[in-house]
Amino acid sequence: MKGVRKMNKNNLTRREFLAAVSTGTVAAASGGVGAYGNVSKKAGKPAILGGKPVRTKPFSDWPIWDKSAEESILSVLRSGNWYRGRGTKVSEFEKKYAELMGTKRCLATANGTTALLIALHVLGVDAGDEVVVSPYTFIATYNVLILSKVLPVFADTDPETFQINPDKIEERINENTKAIMPVHILGLPANMDKINAIAKKHNLLVIEDACQAWLAEWRGKKCGTLSDLGCFSFQNSKHLPAGEGGAIVGNDDEIMDRCYSFHNCGRAYGSVKRTSGYPIRGSNRRMQEFQAVILMSQMKRLEKDTARRNENAHYLTSRIKDIPGILPHKLYEGVTRAAYHLYPFRYKKEYFNNIPRSKFLSALSREGIPCSGGYGPQYKYGLIEEALNSPGYKRLYSRERLKRYREENHYPDNDQLCKEAVWFSQRLLLGTKRDMDDIADAILKIYENRDKLA
Numbered sequence: 001m002k003g004v005r006k007m008n009k010n011n012l013t014r015r016e017f018l019a020a021v022s023t024g025t026v027a028a029a030s031g032g033v034g035a036y037g038n039v040s041k042k043a044g045k046p047a048i049l050g051g052k053p054v055r056t057k058p059f060s061d062w063p064i065w066d067k068s069a070e071e072s073i074l075s076v077l078r079s080g081n082w083y084r085g086r087g088t089k090v091s092e093f094e095k096k097y098a099e100l101m102g103t104k105r106c107l108a109t110a111n112g113t114t115a116l117l118i119a120l121h122v123l124g125v126d127a128g129d130e131v132v133v134s135p136y137t138f139i140a141t142y143n144v145l146i147l148s149k150v151l152p153v154f155a156d157t158d159p160e161t162f163q164i165n166p167d168k169i170e171e172r173i174n175e176n177t178k179a180i181m182p183v184h185i186l187g188l189p190a191n192m193d194k195i196n197a198i199a200k201k202h203n204l205l206v207i208e209d210a211c212q213a214w215l216a217e218w219r220g221k222k223c224g225t226l227s228d229l230g231c232f233s234f235q236n237s238k239h240l241p242a243g244e245g246g247a248i249v250g251n252d253d254e255i256m257d258r259c260y261s262f263h264n265c266g267r268a269y270g271s272v273k274r275t276s277g278y279p280i281r282g283s284n285r286r287m288q289e290f291q292a293v294i295l296m297s298q299m300k301r302l303e304k305d306t307a308r309r310n311e312n313a314h315y316l317t318s319r320i321k322d323i324p325g326i327l328p329h330k331l332y333e334g335v336t337r338a339a340y341h342l343y344p345f346r347y348k349k350e351y352f353n354n355i356p357r358s359k360f361l362s363a364l365s366r367e368g369i370p371c372s373g374g375y376g377p378q379y380k381y382g383l384i385e386e387a388l389n390s391p392g393y394k395r396l397y398s399r400e401r402l403k404r405y406r407e408e409n410h411y412p413d414n415d416q417l418c419k420e421a422v423w424f425s426q427r428l429l430l431g432t433k434r435d436m437d438d439i440a441d442a443i444l445k446i447y448e449n450r451d452k453l454a
């Protein structure tokens with residue numbers, strides 16, 4: 001694939017390189033393992049085999065708060081105005097978030113799932129439609145489409161960037177396609193130039209799932225603001241956390257008025273005029289005043305934390321990129337900033353004496369580095385079949401259409417990525433350069449001990 005990083009720094013062919021790795025001669029060929037860092041001489045026995053771990057100090061906790069939040073939370077408590085209809089805090093947050101994003105409007109919601117459900121409904125994505133989306137995402141992205149009685153049509157993943165492969169979108173479009181839903185997964189921007197160009201060509205809506213991408217940027221513009229509507233999550237693990245919470249951002253007043261009205265049980269709002277008590281359908285998807293004050297307090301640290309995550313992520317990449325079998329994620333050329341909700345790389349076990357990823361993850365954890373394997377192939381999980389077998393789907397979609405859907409529901413690149421991915425949580429990136437060295441040293445230590453671990 002275009003732009004694939006050459007794994008071999010010594011101009012060996014891939015086959016020669018693999019042979020060298022398996023016989024252990026690659027270290028000499030590449031100037032010794034010391035070429036990957038200075039850990040080699042003190043690496044010692046892996047912690048999983050009883051050695052001393054690289055690190056015993058915990059990484060940063062999350063979320064992080066200070067006393068300054070307490071007063072505003074107490075003032076909401078004491079006011080008795082806990083819901084937005086009686087308070088001012090949610091509206092205040094919406095103004096601040098729209099300003100931060102550079103959009104005309106923001107609607108705060110109960111959570112990110114409801115933000116996506118509102119956006120889909122208001123933009124007219126309806127039962128029987130198809131939406132092209134990435135299979136590599138948190139399950140909420142699948143759920144909002146299924147709950148909208150839409151067919152989630154997946155386009156395979158670009159394993160280098162972990163994002164929807166923009167070159168695989170067009171083949172998934174047909175006369176039933178209504179929208180593309182790019183997800184800036186892991187806080188790394190999807191290729192919005194290509195996605196928007198395809199949408200324009202086929203007259204499709206674009207709704208960004210930016211639930212992991214606060215302050216990420218594509219060509220200097222914030223993710224979530226590059227399409228018809230962008231949706232965010234403020235759940236506890238997120239960079240702007242309030243336990244639960246979400247937002248929709250956009251620039252079209254009429255659409256944003258409809259979002260407001262829908263999220264408030266369909267009551268009249270702005271251009272949604274009062275023709276009766278409830279002029280449109282709706283639901284209660286409102287944010288609470290407590291969530292808003294926590295968010296405004298958390299917003300104070302977002303910029304600084306984002307800068308730190310980026311700095312550490314880039315340094316970590318520079319430390320691990322030459323370790324054989326470790327392929328750090330790539331960012332598209334249009335990315336001017338990532339959010340780094342997670343730091344991902346691919347683990348190629350053939351460079352580690354075929355140690356399975358599960359063992360690599362255990363060994364890394366035992367060295368004091370928390371890590372995970374990330375998402376699985378969720379399109380093979382029960383929820384898709386459960387939806388397709390439901391009476392509603394059977395009424396909406398012909399037998400032939402569902403048969404074709406099942407036959408096409410295969411994503412080899414994503415399958416492979418799900419087997420190879422390794423993630424570090426954003427909180428690991430909030431530390432120091434020294435913390436990044438610990439991560440890199442631990443990976444190197446496992447690499448050096450691959451014979452003992454196999």
Ligand SMILES: Cc1ncc(COP(=O)(O)O)c(C=O)c1O
Nearest residue numbers: 111112113138140141211233235
């Ligand atoms: C990519 C993605 N989409 C949607 C959501 C849903 O957000 P929430 O959990 O706030 O409902 C999340 C949250 O984890 C997410 O990561």
